[in-house]
Amino acid sequence: AQSVAQPEDQVNVAEGNPLTVKCTYSVSGNPYLFWYVQYPNRGLQFLLKYITGDNLVKGSYGFEAEFNKSQTSFHLKKPSALVSDSALYFCAVRREGDDKIIFGKGTRLHILP
Amino acid sequence: EAGVAQSPRYKIIEKRQSVAFWCNPISGHATLYWYQQILGQGPKLLIQFQNNGVVDDSQLPKDRFSAERLKGVDSTLKIQPAKLEDSAVYLCASSLGRIDYGYTFGSGTRLTVV
Numbered sequence: 001a002q003s004v005a006q007p008e009d010q011v012n013v014a015e016g017n018p019l020t021v022k023c024t025y026s027v028s029g030n031p032y033l034f035w036y037v038q039y040p041n042r043g044l045q046f047l048l049k050y051i052t053g054d055n056l057v058k059g060s061y062g063f064e065a066e067f068n069k070s071q072t073s074f075h076l077k078k079p080s081a082l083v084s085d086s087a088l089y090f091c092a093v094r095r096e097g098d099d100k101i102i103f104g105k106g107t108r109l110h111i112l113p
Numbered sequence: 114e115a116g117v118a119q120s121p122r123y124k125i126i127e128k129r130q131s132v133a134f135w136c137n138p139i140s141g142h143a144t145l146y147w148y149q150q151i152l153g154q155g156p157k158l159l160i161q162f163q164n165n166g167v168v169d170d171s172q173l174p175k176d177r178f179s180a181e182r183l184k185g186v187d188s189t190l191k192i193q194p195a196k197l198e199d200s201a202v203y204l205c206a207s208s209l210g211r212i213d214y215g216y217t218f219g220s221g222t223r224l225t226v227v
């Protein structure tokens with residue numbers, strides 16, 4: 001069965017510093033990986049995805065993520081954090097041949113002014 | 114393009130009452146999903162429709178939850194009777210169904226059962 005682990009419940013970063021939100025996955029076959037962001041009282045918004053090709057994918061709002069097959073990881077990164085990046089971030093995986101997306105439990109990102 | 118529409122935004126009911134949520138997906142999106150997001154947890158898939166047929170309802174508590182997608186467009190999710198542990202945000206999402214495609218989510222319905 002496929003699964004996603006986000007080991008940190010909360011990440012605190014000072015504004016202007018680089019940020020990383022960790023994600024590891026377990027899936028048989030080729031994974032399709034996603035990051036979503038959720039602001040208070042809002043639905044989930046798509047940030048970026050890895051399907052195939054370059055291991056470093058770029059997404060919305062300056063975010064990027066690096067796919068590492070040997071470590072089964074897909075960490076979300078941003079070079080310089082903004083206070084407005086404070087939100088709940090979900091990593092998700094979709095198995096090749098299966099159109100269901102399985103979500104991690106989420107990581108709350110708190111950017112300190 | 115218009116997003117996924119959900120209503121109501123908020124609902125408060127007493128336990129053992131019934132409640133229904135409505136979702137209108139993005140036009141042309143064949144696949145529709147209902148997720149339950151309990152506070153502090155990631156979204157959990159309840160049911161997946163492909164057009165008006167159910168693809169996966171293995172996580173749906175069928176003794177109290179039901180869902181339908183008439184004519185392959187709008188969908189309703191019903192809970193009857195509600196329990197305290199049903200308090201959650203119910204998210205609807207739709208997708209073109211392509212394997213490399215993500216979902217578009219609605220804003221959700223926040224249900225509080227008291």
